[in-house]
Amino acid sequence: MKFYKGINQGDHYLCDRCNVSKLSFNEYTNNIRDIENSNEKMRYCDECRNYIILKKWKCTTCNTMGTNRNEREIEIKHCNELVIFQ
Numbered sequence: 001m002k003f004y005k006g007i008n009q010g011d012h013y014l015c016d017r018c019n020v021s022k023l024s025f026n027e028y029t030n031n032i033r034d035i036e037n038s039n040e041k042m043r044y045c046d047e048c049r050n051y052i053i054l055k056k057w058k059c060t061t062c063n064t065m066g067t068n069r070n071e072r073e074i075e076i077k078h079c080n081e082l083v084i085f086q
């Protein structure tokens with residue numbers, strides 16, 4: 001397997017976004033995004049993945065939709081009610 005082969009040769013894989021985090025095997029295999037018009041793929045550490053993937057929410061009272069980049073599960077209120085994350 002490419003990942004372990006590289007690791008065994010002393011390489012490490014850095015996150016393609018922050019270039020700081022060394023990717024774990026799970027991050028390397030799960031946090032993949034295709035690059036348009038390319039066979040290359042981007043691989044992200046968990047923190048960057050959480051930043052990149054937007055969470056959608058919807059207010060059940062007025063049907064306003066929104067997105068939230070925050071990696072933490074935070075509570076968002078709209079019309080005095082907690083919104084539902086989808």
Ligand SMILES: [Zn+2]
Nearest residue numbers: 015018045048
């Ligand atoms: Zn990263």
Ligand SMILES: [Zn+2]
Nearest residue numbers: 059062078079
């Ligand atoms: Zn609302």
